[in-house]
Amino acid sequence: xFDLIFLEFSWTQLLQPQWYIDNGGLWLMLLIIxxxxxxxxxxxxxxxxxxxxxxxxxxxxAASLYDTQNDFLNLLLIAVLCIIAGVxxxxxxxxxxxxxxxxxxxxxxxxxxxxxYLHQAHEFYDKHxxxxxxxxxxxxxxxxxAPIVAGIVGMEKKKFSFFNIIGCIAxxxxxxxxxxxxxxxxxxxxxxxxxxHLEIIVIAIVLVTxxxxxxxxxxxxxxxxxxxxxxx
Numbered sequence: 001x002f003d004l005i006f007l008e009f010s011w012t013q014l015l016q017p018q019w020y021i022d023n024g025g026l027w028l029m030l031l032i033i034x035x036x037x038x039x040x041x042x043x044x045x046x047x048x049x050x051x052x053x054x055x056x057x058x059x060x061x062a063a064s065l066y067d068t069q070n071d072f073l074n075l076l077l078i079a080v081l082c083i084i085a086g087v088x089x090x091x092x093x094x095x096x097x098x099x100x101x102x103x104x105x106x107x108x109x110x111x112x113x114x115x116x117y118l119h120q121a122h123e124f125y126d127k128h129x130x131x132x133x134x135x136x137x138x139x140x141x142x143x144x145x146a147p148i149v150a151g152i153v154g155m156e157k158k159k160f161s162f163f164n165i166i167g168c169i170a171x172x173x174x175x176x177x178x179x180x181x182x183x184x185x186x187x188x189x190x191x192x193x194x195x196x197h198l199e200i201i202v203i204a205i206v207l208v209t210x211x212x213x214x215x216x217x218x219x220x221x222x223x224x225x226x227x228x229x230x231x232x
Contacts, residue, residue, distance in 0.1 A: 017050035026061045026078070029054055030085040036144060037086045037137075037168075038093030040104075040113055043144040048175055049205045054078060055179025056194055071180075079176050086168040090133070090147040094160055097151020104148070121145030122152075130159055134167035143171075 020028050032050060035042030054061060055075065062074035065081075109115055121142050125132040136146035150160050183194040194201060 017046045017053040020050060021053065021057055021061065026064050026081070029061070030081055033082055033085040034089040034092075036089070038089035038091065038096070038144070038147055040093075040096075040118075040144060040148060042089075043114070043117055043141050047143065048138070048140065049201070051082065051172060051175035052179035052201065052205055054082070055176040055181075056183045058176065058180050075176060075180050079172055082172045082176065083165075083168050086137075086172060087164055090164045090168065091161075093144070093147035094151040094155075094157075094164070097148035098154070099151075101148055101152035104152075117141045118145050118149070121149045125149045125153065130155070130163050133160065133163035134170065137167040137171035 020032055024031075029050060032042070032045050033047060036045035036047040055078075058075045058078050059067070059071065062068065062077050066077065068074050068077065104113075104118060105115075107113060107115070121136070121144075124136060124139075124142050125146060128135055132146055133150060136143040147160070147164070179194075186192045186194055
């Protein structure tokens with residue numbers, strides 16, 4: 001079985017949330033959420049879309065651990081586990097930032113590390129303060145580095161823990177419940193099963209969640225005053 005999976009593996013599958021659910025189930029999904037919310041090597045994992053798709057397949061995921069025979073309770077069980085994974089991930093990122101974070105600003109770009117994401121997270125934190133830990137949950141790339149930056153700037157542990165828990169609850173429940181109940185609503189009202197249109201859904205989620213970052217990259221630069229003297 002594992003040989004077959006390996007032979008059919010493509011690196012592009014790492015960006016496809018259903019691949020993790022189909023090949024690793026609940027435990028791999030929790031590992032990805034943990035890594036994507038606190039380990040700098042996890043910035044490329046599909047956190048938002050993974051949670052959304054997990055909401056659609058919540059009964060299947062819950063059955064691998066304990067099927068409560070109730071849609072809501074199954075969804076709640078998955079939510080609790082994902083919240084724990086997300087909180088622990090951010091905590092590890094925070095502790096990592098306190099330990100070796102300052103040295104990261106001298107690191108060179110590598111396949112699993114990009115300086116620009118670290119600087120974007122720092123700017124985001126400076127602008128929003130403690131609330132950045134909550135807001136960052138909904139922004140790809142930023143959410144991976146935000147807890148590390150919080151550790152670098154020496155944010156108080158109790159304050160970080162509070163925002164960490166609140167942010168994780170808001171992120172996990174909104175994505176999971178939206179995926180689950182939107183699928184139920186669309187299937188009941190229009191007879192459309194979102195399970196058969198996951199590619200379109202993932203693309204839509206990626207576009208929506210990355211829009212603020214793309215906007216800043218293309219339109220966020222400050223305009224130079226008209227009377228400014230150009231540098232030679």
